[in-house]
Amino acid sequence: MDxxxxxxxxxxxxxxxxxxxxxxRPRTAVRGNQFGATGMLIAIVxxxxxxxxxxxxxxxxxxxxxxxxxxxxxxxVQMTAMPELxxxxxxxxxxASVLVAAASYIEAADLATDTPRLSAAAGLxxxxxxxxxxGSLIAFGKLRETLKWxxxxxxxxxxxxxxxxxxxxxxxxxxxxxxxxxxWLMVAVAAVLGVLVVSPIGGADMPVVIxxxxxxSGMAAVAAGFVLDNSLLIIAGSLVGASGLILTQIMCVAMxxxxxxVMFSPAPSGAGGPSADxxxxxxxxxxxxxxxxxxxxxxxxxxxxxxxxxxxxxAQHAVRDLxxxxxxxxxxxxxxxxxxxxxxxxxxxxxxxxxxxGYEQLIEMDDINPTFEQTDVTIVLGANDVVxxxxxxxxxxxxxxxPILDVDKSGVVVVIKRSLSPGFAGIPxxxxxxxxxxxxxxxxxxxxxxxxxxxxxI
Amino acid sequence: MDLLIAVTLFxxxxxLGVELITKVPPTLHTxxxxxxxxISGITIVGALVAAGADHSTxxxxxxxxxxxxxxxNVVGGFLVTHRMLGMFGPKRRRDTxxxxxxxxxxxxxxxx
Numbered sequence: 001m002d003x004x005x006x007x008x009x010x011x012x013x014x015x016x017x018x019x020x021x022x023x024x025r026p027r028t029a030v031r032g033n034q035f036g037a038t039g040m041l042i043a044i045v046x047x048x049x050x051x052x053x054x055x056x057x058x059x060x061x062x063x064x065x066x067x068x069x070x071x072x073x074x075x076x077v078q079m080t081a082m083p084e085l086x087x088x089x090x091x092x093x094x095x096a097s098v099l100v101a102a103a104s105y106i107e108a109a110d111l112a113t114d115t116p117r118l119s120a121a122a123g124l125x126x127x128x129x130x131x132x133x134x135g136s137l138i139a140f141g142k143l144r145e146t147l148k149w150x151x152x153x154x155x156x157x158x159x160x161x162x163x164x165x166x167x168x169x170x171x172x173x174x175x176x177x178x179x180x181x182x183x184w185l186m187v188a189v190a191a192v193l194g195v196l197v198v199s200p201i202g203g204a205d206m207p208v209v210i211x212x213x214x215x216x217s218g219m220a221a222v223a224a225g226f227v228l229d230n231s232l233l234i235i236a237g238s239l240v241g242a243s244g245l246i247l248t249q250i251m252c253v254a255m256x257x258x259x260x261x262v263m264f265s266p267a268p269s270g271a272g273g274p275s276a277d278x279x280x281x282x283x284x285x286x287x288x289x290x291x292x293x294x295x296x297x298x299x300x301x302x303x304x305x306x307x308x309x310x311x312x313x314x315a316q317h318a319v320r321d322l323x324x325x326x327x328x329x330x331x332x333x334x335x336x337x338x339x340x341x342x343x344x345x346x347x348x349x350x351x352x353x354x355x356x357x358g359y360e361q362l363i364e365m366d367d368i369n370p371t372f373e374q375t376d377v378t379i380v381l382g383a384n385d386v387v388x389x390x391x392x393x394x395x396x397x398x399x400x401x402x403p404i405l406d407v408d409k410s411g412v413v414v415v416i417k418r419s420l421s422p423g424f425a426g427i428p429x430x431x432x433x434x435x436x437x438x439x440x441x442x443x444x445x446x447x448x449x450x451x452x453x454x455x456x457x458i
Numbered sequence: 459m460d461l462l463i464a465v466t467l468f469x470x471x472x473x474l475g476v477e478l479i480t481k482v483p484p485t486l487h488t489x490x491x492x493x494x495x496x497i498s499g500i501t502i503v504g505a506l507v508a509a510g511a512d513h514s515t516x517x518x519x520x521x522x523x524x525x526x527x528x529x530x531n532v533v534g535g536f537l538v539t540h541r542m543l544g545m546f547g548p549k550r551r552r553d554t555x556x557x558x559x560x561x562x563x564x565x566x567x568x569x570x
Contacts, residue, residue, distance in 0.1 A: 024482040037536040053510035058522040066529020074537035092527040099524035103508035103517040217498040236500040242475025346487025353545040
């Protein structure tokens with residue numbers, strides 16, 4: 001590697017740092033992303049002009065194919081499908097790191113230029129990268145809801161055995177470095193581990209998994225950087241690894257669950273609280289779209305609390321129309337966004353932004369909670385656990401202490417939901433039976449459309 | 459590169475990443491994740507070296523596959539982030555929402 005290459009890598013590392021910094025503020029985020037892309041372009045050009053590159057045919061083929069596939073996926077994707085696309089890209093990044101490590105390891109073994117450091121780093125890159133690859137593919141399937149499998153009994157024992165096997169193969173990669181068999185065994189066992197670790201996780205825990213896999217894809221790049229002795233891979237990979245960890249942490253706090261709980265005791269039991277019959281018996285009031293429209297007509301301030309169900313029902317545009325209609329009548333409309341409202345961190349904000357709801361209308365949990373007492377009507381759309389008052393009152397509940405949106409404090413709460421079925425936590429929600437609540441049963445999008453229509457006729 | 463220097467780079471960059479990311483508003487969590495995801499495609503550098511090393515056909519094929527995967531990650535990641543961030547732009551929103559309003563009031567007039 002010559003000095004110009006090293007300087008070029010330094011320039012891209014600086015651009016990545018500036019880009020990430022700008023990506024964290026709404027005004028500068030577009031520029032930040034462009035900085036990142038420029039840094040990447042510099043890194044690629046500098047690498048291609050370095051003397052280490054001898055043949056170009058495979059490179060050009062890969063660059064053309066990858067660019068075409070990536071561009072098509074990015075342009076075609078629906079915003080509701082954003083989480084699975086990010087999961088897929090994550091997996092590809094991890095997979096690329098595995099292949100880089102394998103190619104370097106085999107080449108070093110053939111030329112007898114291997115060192116214990118190179119072998120150990122290749123082992124780590126193969127392990128982290130392959131876990132990221134298969135873990136992300138499983139997450140992709142779960143988010144598309146084409147994959148329902150959540151593992152088998154005694155899976156954790158197999159996982160522990162897998163970790164032990166990975167350690168053994170890692171040691172063998174260093175001790176018997178001339179033999180490429182070991183790295184393939186490492187890749188195989190890591191691929192199985194990725195499947196085993198991610199399969200049991202589902203539902204509301206998906207944002208945590210996506211954030212964690214994002215972090216791991218960065219760490220895989222770091223390990224590949226140690227294999228190749230490349231400072232840029234180490235720096236850029238660490239930045240991504242750290243940012244993914246921070247987002248993982250934010251998601252865990254928002255759900256009041258530790259990372260270990262998410263990974264090893266996925267479905268919290270519904271035990272520890274009143275039963276559904278005790279909560280709902282004779283107390284649930286059902287309402288109609290016309291009645292809701294009358295309520296909204298008289299309201300001065302309306303809050304809409306969207307949840308995972310809004311994304312599933314693709315109701316964001318219908319909600320936008322309702323909000324516009326109310327605003328035209330002089331009603332103040334705000335949106336209360338729980339940190340884990342969507343299917344990945346910040347997903348709800350993207351969905352609502354796609355429907356052209358301004359981000360100044362999207363209010364974070366801590367800011368909107370004190371205002372519910374002055375809110376006349378709150379519409380809860382496809383959210384359940386994040387508005388369950390039990391989190392405040394019942395210390396034995398699985399969601400005890402989870403930060404929630406205090407919608408029960410507003411004048412009237414309208415809950416749009418298909419049925420009284422529990423949310424991810426598997427517990428009944430006393431909000432549905434509260435004196436100031438009413439249920440509007442049905443599909444989220446259709447319900448909102450009928451409310452908007454009814455409002456038009458008033 | 460000396461191993462200790464590499465480890466130093468790693469540790470300092472992790473701290474830098476933590477400092478950079480801590481104060482991100484939730485609105486930007488998804489674009490930040492897909493943007494940083496694109497940056498993790500930096501492994502493309504290693505992939506290019508593996509594909510162009512001219513060592514053996516087998517390692518070149520591995521390199522080719524690595525370049526393809528990493529390039530999907532890089533191009534797709536930056537593009538989709540750009541698309542998402544475009545939706546947050548306040549300017550575009552005001553323009554189109556004004557148009558929307560004009561359009562919807564025109565429809566309303568037709569209804570009545």
